[in-house]
Amino acid sequence: MLKLLLDSILDFIFIYECEICHRHLEDKKTIICLDCLHKIEKVEPIDMKQSFELKFGNHGYITKAFSCFHFKEEGIVQMLIHELKYQNKRTIGILLGEIVGNAIKHDVDFTSADALLPVPLHKIRLRERGYNQSELIAKGISKVTGVKVINDMLIRKKNTQTQTKLNFEQRLENVKDAFVLNEKYKDFVVGKRFAIVDDVITTGSTLNECAKELIRSGASQVLALSVAVAS
Numbered sequence: 001m002l003k004l005l006l007d008s009i010l011d012f013i014f015i016y017e018c019e020i021c022h023r024h025l026e027d028k029k030t031i032i033c034l035d036c037l038h039k040i041e042k043v044e045p046i047d048m049k050q051s052f053e054l055k056f057g058n059h060g061y062i063t064k065a066f067s068c069f070h071f072k073e074e075g076i077v078q079m080l081i082h083e084l085k086y087q088n089k090r091t092i093g094i095l096l097g098e099i100v101g102n103a104i105k106h107d108v109d110f111t112s113a114d115a116l117l118p119v120p121l122h123k124i125r126l127r128e129r130g131y132n133q134s135e136l137i138a139k140g141i142s143k144v145t146g147v148k149v150i151n152d153m154l155i156r157k158k159n160t161q162t163q164t165k166l167n168f169e170q171r172l173e174n175v176k177d178a179f180v181l182n183e184k185y186k187d188f189v190v191g192k193r194f195a196i197v198d199d200v201i202t203t204g205s206t207l208n209e210c211a212k213e214l215i216r217s218g219a220s221q222v223l224a225l226s227v228a229v230a231s
């Protein structure tokens with residue numbers, strides 16, 4: 001009962017108008033309007049290059065990456081991702097995915113990928129949350145680019161603890177060998193190019209582990225797409 005009441009209060013706050021410009025929103029599940037989203041914390045290409053070299057440069061599994069926004073503590077993007085992951089605001093995932101899709105729709109490296117692969121959740125986490133936020137983001141990207149989403153190619157075999165409180169080394173260890181290729185794709189994967197999709201890139205360790213498994217299985221190239229990147 002209390003939860004219902006809380007939900008309707010939250011709805012009253014979040015539905016109908018943009019949190020920033022207070023414009024009327026058609027979609028009651030979004031929090032801010034597209035115009036405002038486009039104004040916030042965009043990642044400049046030069047920042048992105050430096051940031052990705054740091055995260056992916058030495059491993060060689062991910063050859064190209066793109067993120068739309070800077071992930072800052074207490075920032076709007078963090079708020080949106082939080083709503084997406086923990087408040088069942090699934091539409092936010094699609095919306096953020098569409099923004100990523102629009103940003104890369106002329107980049108043939110991404111649009112000619114054979115498939116978008118959302119970073120998988122462990123089956124226990126998936127059952128708790130009811131949906132994979134990265135899959136929703138991938139669906140949004142797919143809507144714009146037409147690249148298909150395959151959500152069961154990678155399987156998360158380790159139910160890793162949440163990374164939020166871990167340092168760089170702990171994160172590496174936490175996700176090490178956490179992903180395995182779904183057997184049914186062992187022929188399909190060979191020679192293909194994939195773009196892995198995640199909500200936020202922090203150290204890059206999760207994406208590196210996904211890419212490592214794909215390359216080890218015969219994929220020719222792995223790219224990465226995310227809504228936000230932490231510097």
Ligand SMILES: [Zn+2]
Nearest residue numbers: 018021033036
């Ligand atoms: Zn707005």
